[in-house]
Each structure stands twice: as structure tokens, then as C-alpha cells.
Amino acid sequence: MxxxxxxxxxxxxxxxxxxxxxxxxxxxxxxxxxxxxxxxxxxxxxxxxxxxxxxxGHCHPRVVDAQNRQAGLLNTHTRYLSDHIVDYAERLLATFPADLSNIMFTCSGSEAVDLAVRIARHGRAGTGIIVTENAYHGTTAAVAAISPSLGTGQPLGADVRVVPSPHRLDDVASAFPAAVQTAVDDLNRHGHGVAAFIADSIFSSDGVVSDPVGFLCGAAEVVRSAGGLYIADEVQPGFGRTGAHMWGFDRHHVVPDMAVLGKPMGNGMPIAATVLRPDLAEQFGSQIRYFNTFAGNPVAIAAADAVLDVIEDExxxxxxxxxxxxxxxxxxxxxxxxxxxxxxxxxxxxxxxxxxxxxxxxxxxxxxxxxxxxxxxxxxxxxxxxxxxxxxxxxxxxxxxxxxxxxxxxxxxxxxxx
Known part of the structure; x- marks a missing residue:
């Protein structure tokens, strides 16, 4: 320097x-x-x-214009009724499998993952989280504790287990679910139980893994059999990045219990979300008060809606x-x-x-x-x-x-x- x-x-x-x-x-x-x-x-x-x-793309004129127009009208929290947030929520949810029909807005991918982990642990007997060996899921205290890529200076949680990156395994279709089963067994042996397995569906921090298509299905089945959930981290592979599909998990022909989205959602505006099954939203929301002041604010929603327009029209x-x-x-x-x-x-x-x-x-x-x-x-x-x-x-x-x-x-x- x-x-x-x-x-x-x-x-x-x-x-x-x-x-x-x-x-x-x-x-x-x-x-x-x-x-x-x-x-x-x-x-x-x-x-x-x-x-x-x-x-x-940087500074796409349609996105910039949408957020500028909304900034000149109103920007506030989501405690008031708004056509825009409901219209956008319905539009975005229509791109997901029917089982994922609720959305909770946040300001960043880290917050979305943090919320998903809270929901996964709420009402479950187990608290354990399973991740890949070099995973990165965010920067809040709870999410840093499930992000091995942050290094040895950031300890993982006592109830966090890591599995090998899929590209280091032979016969991934059987070896990766088997590795997840080993992690489940170890969590149970230590009295933690299992709340969730979370994976970026292209394993970007592990060095990018896309094939063989479908190997995530077996991992999801293992975790669900143990009473846990599968959370798809779509912050990096989402919004059509992997081609052919809107969401990375679609390539694997698997439906997650929750999906987390990040700032590509608004082309850089601070908007993100947790998309989830309605029974999970009901169980969590009926017992825990959740409010995030700027999550889903009108300017960010305007940008996010324009992003969908551009993805479709271009x-x-x-x-x-x-x-x-x-x-x-x-x-x-x-x-x-x-x-x-x-x-x-x-x-x-x-x-x-x-x-x-x-x-x-x-x-x-x-x-x-x-x-x-x-x-x-x-x-x-x-x-x-x-x-x-x-x-x-x-x-x-x-x-x-x-x-x-x-x-x-x-x-x-x-x-x-x-």
C-alpha cells in the first residue's frame, strides 16, 4: 500500500x-x-x-428511471398498505414453485440468510446447520458462524457441520448425500439435531459446481428425513444466472423449503428476501414479531420490479x-x-x-x-x-x-x- x-x-x-x-x-x-x-x-x-x-448491467436506464421516479414520490417503511410491494411480491413468487408462496423482505442477503436460519430453528427439535467446507452465506454473527470461507479466525458454531465440496467427490450423486448423512449423524450424536442444510446451488465459494444435475435432491432428502429443512442460497446463482432457469435449484429438479435472495434482486439497491413455504411463515410469524424498517421500501421495490422487466424484455x-x-x-x-x-x-x-x-x-x-x-x-x-x-x-x-x-x-x- x-x-x-x-x-x-x-x-x-x-x-x-x-x-x-x-x-x-x-x-x-x-x-x-x-x-x-x-x-x-x-x-x-x-x-x-x-x-x-x-x-x-450497471446503471441500466430502466432501473435507474424507476427508482428515481419512486424516490420523488415516497420512500418509507412497509407498515402502510402499498400496491407496489404486493404486486411485486406476487410477480416474483410466480417464478417459484407453488410450494413457495410467501416472501419476507430484507435489505441484504446476509439478513435473508439470518432470517431463514431463525425460521429453520424455530419450532424444531434440532438446531444443527450443515454447510459445505468453503461456504460463504453472509456477515451477521449467526451467518458468519455458518460461513467457513471467512477463515479460521471466525469460529463456526458448535452445532455447525461441514461437508466436502461436491467437486472433490467421486460419484457425487451418491457421495454427497452420504456426506450429508454423516454430518446428520454427528449432529445427532452430539445432541444438536438438525435444523437445516443450506447450500448455494452453484457452490460458488467452493469453486463453482454445476454438475451432475440432480445431486442436491439426495442431500435434501437426507436432511428432511432427519427433521430438517433445505435452504437454497440463490444470492449468486439466482435471477437466471445459470441459464435456462430463473433459479439455481431448478437445474437440480429440487424444491427447497426456503430460498434466500440478495442484492441482484434490485440491481444493487438494498433489497433481498427469504421465500418460503406458507406453513413455515405461519409457524414463525404467529409467534415471533418480525419487522425490518427499510426492507421492501418503495424505491427498492421499484428497482426490483424494473429488474424483472429487463430480464424478461431483453x-x-x-x-x-x-x-x-x-x-x-x-x-x-x-x-x-x-x-x-x-x-x-x-x-x-x-x-x-x-x-x-x-x-x-x-x-x-x-x-x-x-x-x-x-x-x-x-x-x-x-x-x-x-x-x-x-x-x-x-x-x-x-x-x-x-x-x-x-x-x-x-x-x-x-x-x-x-
Whole structure:
């Protein structure tokens, strides 16, 4: 970090402290965004192949206009009757299986997960939560305790058990449910019982896992047989990102008991939600008072409604499937002659690329070199998985074939420079 006391980076570190970290060895000063492009303070343009929050693209004019119009009329809490929140709730719920017919609004994905965990534990004999080994589900105290990816400095709860990431298992269809059963048995052995199994349905923090389709069904059956619930974390894979389907769990042909959504819902506006079975909402809501002042506020609802308009009118789910398939196939073609790339996984516009050393072991250093190499070539991606040895490619949904070709050109240059 620069030691110049007048630099923005120095002032940021002094004011925000060490926990608020920046991306890239040479951090970016981004001041503007439009579509799949971000611009820094010098006007340099970067292709965004990482940010899922602006799901319909940065500063989409229809979303900006909707929130601006509503901000000029009213923005308050949800204790008053409102056509907008009910209309939107009904519209969003229509995209879910019929069993999930209630919605509770929050301001962030962390709050939505926190609420889902509270609901799962309420009225159940067990409190245990099962997660994958490098899962990330949020930052509240309760949710950090079920997020192993935060590191050893953040202890997991005594009633939390982890199971291996699916991509580390042979015969996933049988091995993953078996691992969940082992976790159930251990929770019962220690007197905790089971409240829920929660998984991001593309396992983004574990390094991105999309196949084989359907292996989540067995895990859900195991947990339900033990008296627990299956919570689908759709903060990252939701809103059509995986292509073909609106929700990541749809790919696995499984219906969760609850689903949690995050800020892509409002293209970056602070709106999120827990979608759940009505019997769970009734059991919880009749006994516990729940209120979240700004959850579902009119401006955020206006933005979220516009997001659905754009997804539908611009056929972004189909775009995610088409462009994502092209991107994945071209990366697989390139990787066939590259020993440092061992596997490419994913669905739609959500891909993970394994980076390994000459002995085939995960290579964090090479992955870091590539992430920063992309940044220097004005393309933005991230990393994931244990040790951050997986390249994480997760652009806004309007990512075009031209965007994909630009990404692939940079990829070829970076891999050739090794």
C-alpha cells in the first residue's frame, strides 16, 4: 500500500481499517459504470466479468428511471398498505414453485440468510446447520458462524457441520448425500439435531459446481428425513444466472423449503428476501414479531420490479445460456493444451476455472497472477475455492458475444505469456 498520506488508498485504510479489503494488487478507483463496462477516475474502461449484483448491467436506464421516479414520490417503511410491494411480491413468487408462496423482505442477503436460519430453528427439535467446507452465506454473527470461507479466525458454531465440496467427490450423486448423512449423524450424536442444510446451488465459494444435475435432491432428502429443512442460497446463482432457469435449484429438479435472495434482486439497491413455504411463515410469524424498517421500501421495490422487466424484455436468461455455453466451450478448447488449467465448471454466466501447478495441485499463486493479469488487461474477474485457486467468472447478464470474445482474447494472451 502506498505510504503517501494524501492518497485515497492511504486515507481509506486509515478510516476503514484492515477488515475492509480491496481487490487486486493495484486497486481500482472506479467512478462510473454502464452495462458490462466500468470506468476508473482516468476514464479507462474495464470489462466487468465478475460483478453479479448489477444483474441487468450497471446503471441500466430502466432501473435507474424507476427508482428515481419512486424516490420523488415516497420512500418509507412497509407498515402502510402499498400496491407496489404486493404486486411485486406476487410477480416474483410466480417464478417459484407453488410450494413457495410467501416472501419476507430484507435489505441484504446476509439478513435473508439470518432470517431463514431463525425460521429453520424455530419450532424444531434440532438446531444443527450443515454447510459445505468453503461456504460463504453472509456477515451477521449467526451467518458468519455458518460461513467457513471467512477463515479460521471466525469460529463456526458448535452445532455447525461441514461437508466436502461436491467437486472433490467421486460419484457425487451418491457421495454427497452420504456426506450429508454423516454430518446428520454427528449432529445427532452430539445432541444438536438438525435444523437445516443450506447450500448455494452453484457452490460458488467452493469453486463453482454445476454438475451432475440432480445431486442436491439426495442431500435434501437426507436432511428432511432427519427433521430438517433445505435452504437454497440463490444470492449468486439466482435471477437466471445459470441459464435456462430463473433459479439455481431448478437445474437440480429440487424444491427447497426456503430460498434466500440478495442484492441482484434490485440491481444493487438494498433489497433481498427469504421465500418460503406458507406453513413455515405461519409457524414463525404467529409467534415471533418480525419487522425490518427499510426492507421492501418503495424505491427498492421499484428497482426490483424494473429488474424483472429487463430480464424478461431483453431475454437475459436465454442470453446467459447462449453466451455462457460459448464462453465455456471456448475455454475448454483452449485448456486442452494447457497443463495449468485442469477443469472448467459452471452453467450459464457463472464459470469456475481450476488453476493447478505442474504436479496438478491447486496453485493459488498462478491464479493470483492470472486475476491480476486480467485486471492489467482491463478485464475484471475474481477467485474462489479453498486457497483461491479457482478463477471465478460471473459477469452481468447482458454480457454479449463480443464481450466473451474480448475476454477470450485476453485469456489467450495471458496463458501464452506463462
Amino acid at each position: 502506498t505510504s503517501n498520506p494524501e492518497s485515497l488508498q492511504y486515507r481509506r485504510a486509515r478510516a476503514l481499517g484492515p477488515a475492509s479489503r480491496l481487490f487486486y494488487r493495484e486497486p481500482l478507483h472506479i467512478v462510473r459504470g454502464i452495462g458490462t463496462s466500468l470506468f476508473d477516475a482516468d476514464g479507462v474502461e474495464y470489462l466487468d466479468a465478475y460483478n453479479n449484483v448489477p444483474v441487468v 431475454e437475459l436468461i436465454g442470453n446467459a445460456q447462449r453466451v455462457g455455453a460459448y464462453l465455456k466451450s471456448q475455454l475448454q478448447r483452449m485448456s486442452s493444451d494447457l497443463p495449468r488449467i485442469s477443469e472448467i465448471r459452471g452453467a450459464g454466466l457463472f464459470l469456475g476455472v481450476d488453476v493447478v501447478d505442474d504436479d496438478g495441485r491447486p496453485d493459488r499463486g498462478e491464479a493470483d497472477r492470472l486475476v491480476n493479469g486480467y485486471r492489467d488487461a482491463r478485464v475484471l474477474i475474481g477467485s474462489a475455492g479453498q486457497g483461491n485457486s479457482v478463477l471465478k467468472i460471473r459477469p452481468p447478464l447482458p454480457f454479449s458475444m463480443n464481450d466473451a470474445d474480448r475476454f477470450l482474447t485476453v485469456t489467450e494472451q495471458l496463458l501464452a505469456s506463462r
